[in-house]
Amino acid sequence: MPQVMDADRMSRALTRIAHEILERNRGLDELALVGIRTRGVPIARRIAKALKEINGDDVPTGALDITLYRDDLMRHPVGPQPLVRRTEIPFSIDDRKIILVDDVLYTGRTIRAALDALIDFGRPRVIQLIALVDRGHRELPIKADYVGKNLPTSLRQSVQVRLQEIDGKDEIVVEGES
Amino acid sequence: MTTRAADLPETVERAHPTPGAAARLRSRHLLGITGLEADEIILILDTAEAMKEIGGRAIKKVPTLRGRTVVNLFFEPSTRTRTSFEIAEKRLSADTLSIATATSSVTKGETLVDTVRNLEAMSPDMIVMRHASSGAPELLSRICRSTIINAGDGMHEHPTQALLDAFTIREHKRRLSGLKVAIVGDLLHSRVLRSNLRLLTTMGAEVWACGPATLMPAGIGRLGATATTSVDEAVEGADVVMLLRIQNERMHGHFIPSVREYFALFGMTPERVRRAKADVIVMHPGPMNRGVEIDSAVADAPYSVILEQVSNGVAVRMAVLYLLAGRDEGESE
Numbered sequence: 079m080p081q082v083m084d085a086d087r088m089s090r091a092l093t094r095i096a097h098e099i100l101e102r103n104r105g106l107d108e109l110a111l112v113g114i115r116t117r118g119v120p121i122a123r124r125i126a127k128a129l130k131e132i133n134g135d136d137v138p139t140g141a142l143d144i145t146l147y148r149d150d151l152m153r154h155p156v157g158p159q160p161l162v163r164r165t166e167i168p169f170s171i172d173d174r175k176i177i178l179v180d181d182v183l184y185t186g187r188t189i190r191a192a193l194d195a196l197i198d199f200g201r202p203r204v205i206q207l208i209a210l211v212d213r214g215h216r217e218l219p220i221k222a223d224y225v226g227k228n229l230p231t232s233l234r235q236s237v238q239v240r241l242q243e244i245d246g247k248d249e250i251v252v253e254g255e256s
Numbered sequence: 257m258t259t260r261a262a263d264l265p266e267t268v269e270r271a272h273p274t275p276g277a278a279a280r281l282r283s284r285h286l287l288g289i290t291g292l293e294a295d296e297i298i299l300i301l302d303t304a305e306a307m308k309e310i311g312g313r314a315i316k317k318v319p320t321l322r323g324r325t326v327v328n329l330f331f332e333p334s335t336r337t338r339t340s341f342e343i344a345e346k347r348l349s350a351d352t353l354s355i356a357t358a359t360s361s362v363t364k365g366e367t368l369v370d371t372v373r374n375l376e377a378m379s380p381d382m383i384v385m386r387h388a389s390s391g392a393p394e395l396l397s398r399i400c401r402s403t404i405i406n407a408g409d410g411m412h413e414h415p416t417q418a419l420l421d422a423f424t425i426r427e428h429k430r431r432l433s434g435l436k437v438a439i440v441g442d443l444l445h446s447r448v449l450r451s452n453l454r455l456l457t458t459m460g461a462e463v464w465a466c467g468p469a470t471l472m473p474a475g476i477g478r479l480g481a482t483a484t485t486s487v488d489e490a491v492e493g494a495d496v497v498m499l500l501r502i503q504n505e506r507m508h509g510h511f512i513p514s515v516r517e518y519f520a521l522f523g524m525t526p527e528r529v530r531r532a533k534a535d536v537i538v539m540h541p542g543p544m545n546r547g548v549e550i551d552s553a554v555a556d557a558p559y560s561v562i563l564e565q566v567s568n569g570v571a572v573r574m575a576v577l578y579l580l581a582g583r584d585e586g587e588s589e
Contacts, residue, residue, distance in 0.1 A: 143306060146318040146348075151582065158279030159582040162306040162575075198315045 083227060085248035088210070091226035092121070095208055096128035098224050099177065108203065109175045110138040114192050115163050117181035118142075120243040121210055125179065140167035142178075147191035165195070172200040177223075181239040183209035186220035211250055213237050232256045274302050284583035285397045285404045286576055288413035289454040297455060301423050303575035304568070310347055311570060321350035321581055325380040328354040329372070330407070331387045336542055336566060337407050337416070341384050344573035350382075372396050382580065385409075390447075403580050411445050417541050418451035420572040422459065424565050425496055428537050433460030438490040438532070439481075440522060441500025441549050444471040444511070448541045449500060453479050466490035467500075467522065470511040487522050494532040498539040499524055499549045515548050525551045529559070537561045 083091070103109060106129060113122030119141045126137045143163040145151075151160065178192055189207060196205065210226040215233060227250070231237060235254040242248050278295035289297075310316055326345045330338050338354060345352040355375075366374075372383065382403040385393055390410030397404040408414040426432055437456055443449050443465050456463050457480035465472070465481040466489075476483045484490050491497055502518060512518045529536060538550075538560045546552045554560060 145306075146310075146320040146578070151320060159281075159579060162303050162578065164306045164309050166309070194319070198317070199313065 081249050081251050082229060083211075083250035085242075088226070088248045088250070091210070092124050093128050095224045095226060096125055096132055099125070099129065100133060102206075102223070103175060106133055106135045106137055108173070109177065110140065110169060110171065111177050111179055112140045112142050112167060112171075112192075112196065113179040114188060115141055115143045117239055117241055117244060118179040120241050121181060121208070122177075122179040125208065138169045140169065141165065142167065142192055142195055144188060144191040144195050147195045149187060149191065167199055170200060171196065171202045173203050175204045175206070176202040177206045177208055179208045181210045181241075182237050183207075183212045183220075183222050183225075184215055184237075186216045186218035189220045190218050210239055211237055274298050277302055280582060281579050284580060285393070285406075286415055286580060287393050287397060287404065287406050289415050289418050289451045289458070290413065292415075292455075292458070294458050297419070297422065297459060300419055300572070300575050300579060301426060303579060304419075304423050304572045307347075307574040307578070308568065308571035310574070311567070316347055317349060318347065319349045320578060321345070321348040324350045324382070324581060325378075326350045326352045326382045326384060326577070327375055327380045327402075328352065328407075329375070329383055329385040330355065331357045331368075331385070331392075332408070334386055334407070336569070337386065337414075340566070340569040341405075341407060341416075341573050344570050344577055347570070348574055348577055350577070368392060369395070369399065372400060376400055376402060382577070403583065405576065405580065408447055410447065411450070412447050413451045413454075414447040414541075415451050416569070416573055416576060417448050418455040419576070420565055420569040421448075421452055421498065421539060421541070422455055423568050423572050424539065424561055425537070427564075427568070428535075428561065429495060432456065435461045435495040436464065436493055437461050437496040437498060438464045438466060438494040439498045439500065440466045440487055440490060440524065442471045442502050442511075443467045443476065443500065444473050445503050446500045450479070452498065453481055457481075464490040464494070468512055468518070487524075487528060488531055491528055491531045494536060496537055496539060497524065497529065497532055498541075499544070500541070501543065502545060502548050504545075515545075519548055523547070523549060523551060524554050526553050526557065529554055529557070535559075539565060542566070 111122040111126055113119035122139050126139045129137050143165045145160045145162045206223040208224040209222040211229050212222055212225045213229045213231040235252050238251050240247055240249050276295055277298040281296050310318055328338055328341055342352055380402050384405045384407050386407040387409050390412035392409050393404050393406040406413055406415055429435055439449055453463055463481045465476055465483050466487050469485055536559055538554055540562045544550050546555060
């Protein structure tokens with residue numbers, strides 16, 4: 079299956095996003111990264127690391143599980159039930175700039191759920207969105223502020239992001255016919 | 257595309273923190289620990305870990321069961337279990353109503369089946385029930401469309417209690433298999449014992465059941481417990497000491513000569529606890545009788561996790577409600 083991004087290019091894309099964050103927010107004050115489980119979490123940590131290398135500042139990083147906020151929970155009578163995992167946001171999000179981090183931006187429904195979940199924790203000053211891949215086909219009016227790669231796909235294809243921390247290697251592949 | 261709406265890849269959904277957990281529960285009812293396999297127990301405990309975090313938030317509510325109706329039908333008095341279920345249901349945004357039999361038509365002579373059929377005519381999604389007769393939830397599960405959750409039936413089972421006990425033990429010991437668990441008290445009348453025994457032996461723990469011979473159920477060895485009337489033997493080297501209430505309302509049969517004699521022979525005192533492992537935890541499903549099955553000094557000791565059990569009960573019941581709600585009706589077992 080065609081690989082659309084390897085480890086090197088992924089690393090460069092994340093570094094570029096880190097620079098864009100600094101440029102757009104004029105510094106890291108009041109900024110925090112929140113990764114959406116599962117693969118948004120390691121991506122958020124890597125961006126925090128890149129920001130520290132560029133700027134020297136530590137950016138708080140959290141993990142958000144959106145399972146309990148999904149709109150399709152009860153629509154899968156067969157097959158595995160979505161697993162609920164812990165949300166870990168060890169800082170107040172009130173009046174902070176929160177940057178949500180996800181691996182693939184597709185229908186937008188995950189982000190809708192993440193926004194609802196986040197707002198239950200407080201009132202951020204602003205919420206921005208990082209997607210490592212934007213594959214199109216939005217079903218909701220949602221747009222990413224920082225994109226690693228825009229990847230036009232068909233509905234029959236699936237996009238797999240693999241990360242060292244979870245899958246043992248860094249790559250993005252597209253599976254299925256276009 | 258409408259059913260696969262979320263944009264997470266499939267593989268992420270299957271990644272699981274504990275190896276060997278089930279992908280979902282097999283039954284759409286929770287009637288007892290009997291019928292649950294080890295992988296389902298792990299799934300419930302893992303899910304409860306995530307649910308516990310919600311109780312620590314400023315806004316302790318998620319929208320998961322919005323629009324679902326849960327009826328709490330309690331034919332026996334209960335404060336802890338009923339309140340715990342109600343809080344769990346509300347934290348998941350279900351619509352809940354609680355019926356206590358003292359104020360219901362049961363006092364006018366309506367049968368259990370008629371009461372439940374009438375409730376069902378109002379289309380609840382789940383019924384959480386406690387009843388003095390063993391097997392009542394099972395009977396209802398055969399005639400009801402709703403999901404039935406057993407909140408304690410007679411001397412049979414109390415599955416959510418055993419699950420919250422297991423959750424509490426796992427939090428402290430990081431495992432269940434290989435632990436020595438001493439259960440001391442009124443074994444004969446205890447549904448908590450039966451559910452715990454099944455759960456703990458399924459998960460590979462070694463269970464010692466201790467109580468007066470008159471309160472020892474026949475054939476307890478067949479359920480996997482080592483039975484003894486010596487509290488010292490039961491507690492020796494134990495990782496967990498679990499006490500059961502001496503049930504005054506069931507004491508018409510003169511099972512023990514007196515409450516004082518019971519305390520002298522079986523009451524859990526600090527001296528007796530010293531025989532257990534240094535990192536022992538002491539548990540009690542409540543309500544406890546201080547000075548009968550448990551010394552006040554033990555109940556309030558640092559190794560007592562009795563109030564943690566109560567807090568964990570909410571998280572475990574949220575997990576059960578969530579996992580059962582994901583089951584479609586009609587495809588049972």
